[in-house]
Amino acid sequence: xxxxxxxxxxxxxxxxxxxxxxxxxxxxxxxxxxxxxxxxxxxxxxxxxxxxxxxxxxxxxxxxxxxxxxxxxxxxxxxxxxxxxxxxxxxxxxxxxxxxxxxxxxxxxxxxxxxxxxxxxxxxxxxxxxxxxxxxxxxxxxxxxxxxxxxxxxxxxxxxxxxxxxxxxxxxxxxxxxxxxxxxxxxxxxxxxxxxxxxxxxxxx
Amino acid sequence: xxxxxxxxxxxxxxxxxxxxxxxxxxxxxxxxxxxxxxxxxxxxxxxxxxxxxxxxxxxxxxxxxxxxxxxxxxxxxxxxxxxxxxxxxxxxxxxxxxxxxxxxxxxxxxxxxxxxxxxxxxxxxxxxxxxxxxxxxxxxxxxxxxxxxxxxxxxxxxxxxxxxxxxxxxxxxxxxxxxxxxxxxxxxxxxxxxxxxxxxxxxxxxxxxxxxxxxxxxxxxxxxxxxxxxxxxxxxxxxxxxxxxxxxxxxxxxxxxxxxxxxxxxxxxxxxxxxxxxxxxxxxxxxxxxxxxxxxxxxxxxxxxxxxxxxxxxxxxxxxxxxxxxxxxx
Numbered sequence: 001x002x003x004x005x006x007x008x009x010x011x012x013x014x015x016x017x018x019x020x021x022x023x024x025x026x027x028x029x030x031x032x033x034x035x036x037x038x039x040x041x042x043x044x045x046x047x048x049x050x051x052x053x054x055x056x057x058x059x060x061x062x063x064x065x066x067x068x069x070x071x072x073x074x075x076x077x078x079x080x081x082x083x084x085x086x087x088x089x090x091x092x093x094x095x096x097x098x099x100x101x102x103x104x105x106x107x108x109x110x111x112x113x114x115x116x117x118x119x120x121x122x123x124x125x126x127x128x129x130x131x132x133x134x135x136x137x138x139x140x141x142x143x144x145x146x147x148x149x150x151x152x153x154x155x156x157x158x159x160x161x162x163x164x165x166x167x168x169x170x171x172x173x174x175x176x177x178x179x180x181x182x183x184x185x186x187x188x189x190x191x192x193x194x195x196x197x198x199x200x201x202x203x204x205x
Numbered sequence: 206x207x208x209x210x211x212x213x214x215x216x217x218x219x220x221x222x223x224x225x226x227x228x229x230x231x232x233x234x235x236x237x238x239x240x241x242x243x244x245x246x247x248x249x250x251x252x253x254x255x256x257x258x259x260x261x262x263x264x265x266x267x268x269x270x271x272x273x274x275x276x277x278x279x280x281x282x283x284x285x286x287x288x289x290x291x292x293x294x295x296x297x298x299x300x301x302x303x304x305x306x307x308x309x310x311x312x313x314x315x316x317x318x319x320x321x322x323x324x325x326x327x328x329x330x331x332x333x334x335x336x337x338x339x340x341x342x343x344x345x346x347x348x349x350x351x352x353x354x355x356x357x358x359x360x361x362x363x364x365x366x367x368x369x370x371x372x373x374x375x376x377x378x379x380x381x382x383x384x385x386x387x388x389x390x391x392x393x394x395x396x397x398x399x400x401x402x403x404x405x406x407x408x409x410x411x412x413x414x415x416x417x418x419x420x421x422x423x424x425x426x427x428x429x430x431x432x433x434x435x436x437x438x439x440x441x442x443x444x445x446x447x448x449x450x451x452x453x454x455x456x457x458x459x460x461x462x463x464x465x466x467x468x469x470x471x472x473x474x475x476x477x478x479x480x481x482x483x484x485x486x487x488x489x490x491x492x493x494x495x496x497x498x499x500x501x502x503x504x505x506x507x508x509x510x511x512x513x514x515x516x517x518x519x520x521x522x523x524x525x526x527x528x529x530x531x532x533x534x535x
C-alpha cells in the first residue's frame with residue numbers, strides 16, 4: 001500500500017508538485033476520446049519526471065483496443081468509472097493488464113475486473129471481502145473524521161500493496177482548478193496516516 | 206495539542222485557516238513604534254481572529270525592537286523592560302496566554318534556499334562552512350537598522366546570559382501576575398558563536414539553564430522542533446519528554462530537519478531525521494495541550510508568497526498524524 005494521487009495527463013507541474021510532496025506512484029487521468037493514442041506518452045512523461053505510473057484512470061469505458069494499447073505501452077493497470085464487460089475483462093486478464101472498475105463495496109465487486117474501490121462509512125469492515133480483487137483505492141470526501149486510519153490499518157493487515165489516493169480534494173481559498181492546495185493538504189494527511197499506521201503496526205500500543 | 210498557523214488579519218489568510226479546519230492562530234506582536242503592545246490593538250486583532258472562529262493563543266514574537274537594548278545590555282534597557290512589562294500586562298488583560306520571544310542577537314541564520322530537495326523542492330539550509338567563509342550568505346536579512354545588527358564589540362557567553370537573566374528577573378514576576386507564559390525560542394541555527402557574538406540557547410543545557418534562571422511556571426520554552434532537532438547530538442523526542450515532563454513547553458513549532466549543526470536542511474515532515482510519530486506520541490505522553498504552529502517549510506512549485514501549498518501539506522500531515530494515533534492507539 002502506498003501514497004498515490006491522480007494527476008492530469010500533460011500537466012507537468014502536477015507531476016513535479018506531487019513528487020515534491022512525497023508521491024512516487026501516480027495515477028494519470030486521461031480525458032481523451034481516443035485514450036489508446038496517449039497511453040505510451042502518459043507513461044513516458046511520468047517516468048521522465050522521475051515517478052512511476054501506478055495506473056491510468058480513464059474517464060470513459062474501456063474497450064479491448066484500449067487494453068491492447070495499455071499492454072503495448074507497458075501500462076499495468078487501467079481504472080475506469082464504467083462497468084466492464086466479460087469480454088473486455090477477459091481480454092485484460094489475457095493481456096496481463098489489471099482492469100479496475102470503480103465500485104462502492106463488496107456488493108458491487110465487478111466479476112470481470114478488479115475493483116477501484118471508493119470506500120464508504122463501513123469500509124474497514126469490508127476490507128477482507130474486497131481484498132482478493134482490490135486493484136486500487138480511491139478516497140472521496142473529506143479525509144478527517146472519516147475513519148481513514150482504521151481502514152488503512154485493515155488494508156495493511158490484509159496485505160494490500162496497491163495505490164491509495166484521495167480523489168476529491170477540499171476547495172481552499174485562492175486555489176486553482178486542479179486544487180493544488182487542497183491536494184497538498186490531502187497528501188499530507190494521507191502520508192501521515194500511512195506513516196502512523198505502519199508505526200502502530202510495528203509497535204502496537 | 207492545538208494545531209495552528211501564523212496569520213495576519215487578512216481576510217483570505219483567515220479563510221484559509223478556517224478551511225483547513227484550524228481553530229487556533231498565532232499572531233505577531235503589535236509594533237507601532239511606541240514600544241508597547243497596547244490593549245486596543247491587541248483587542249482589535251483578537252476580535253478579528255475570533256470573528257473567524259480562531260483563538261489567538263500565542264504572540265510570536267515579542268517585537269525585537271521593543272527589547273534589543275536589553276539583549277545587547279546597553280543604554281535604554283530599563284525603559285524598554287518597563288514597556289515590555291506593560292505589554293505583558295496588556296496581554297493578560299486581553300487574554301492572550303503565551304508570549305514567545307527569542308534571544309538571538311544576530312537573528313536567524315541560513316545560508317541557502319536552493320532547489321536541492323525532493324522533486325526540486327527548495328530546502329532552507331545552514332552550512333556552517335559557508336557561513337564562516339561568507340557571512341553575507343547567512344545574514345542577507347541585515348537591513349541597516351538597530352536590530353538585527355553586528356554589535357560594535359564581541360559579546361561573550363557570560364554577557365549574553367547576564368542580559369537574559371536581567372530581563373527574566375524583571376519580566377517573570379509581571380508575567381506571573383498577568384497570567385502570561387513566557388516562551389523563549391532557541392537560537393536558530395544553534396551554533397554557539399557567530400561573528401564574535403555568543404549564542405546561548407544552542408543545546409539542552411542552555412534550555413535547562415534558561416528554565417532554571419528564574420524558576421517559575423510562567424517561564425519556559427517555545428520548543429522549536431526544527432531548531433532543537435538541529436542541535437548537535439540532541440534527540441528531539443527525548444527533549445520533548447524532558448522539558449515537556451517539567452511542564453515547561455508552552456508552545457511548539459512543528460518542523461523536521463535533516464542533519465544537525467554544522468550542516469542541515471529543513472525538509473518535509475515525512476523525510477527528516479525526527480521520528481514524527483514518536484514526537485507526537487511524546488507530546489501526548491507529557492500532556493502537552495498548548496499550541497503547535499506549523500513552522501516554515503520547503504518551497505514547492507507554483508506556490509504563492511505565503512507558501513499555502515506547502516503549509517497545507519504540513520497542516521494535513523500533522524492533523525493526519527494526530528487523528529491516526531488517536532484512532533489507533535487511543
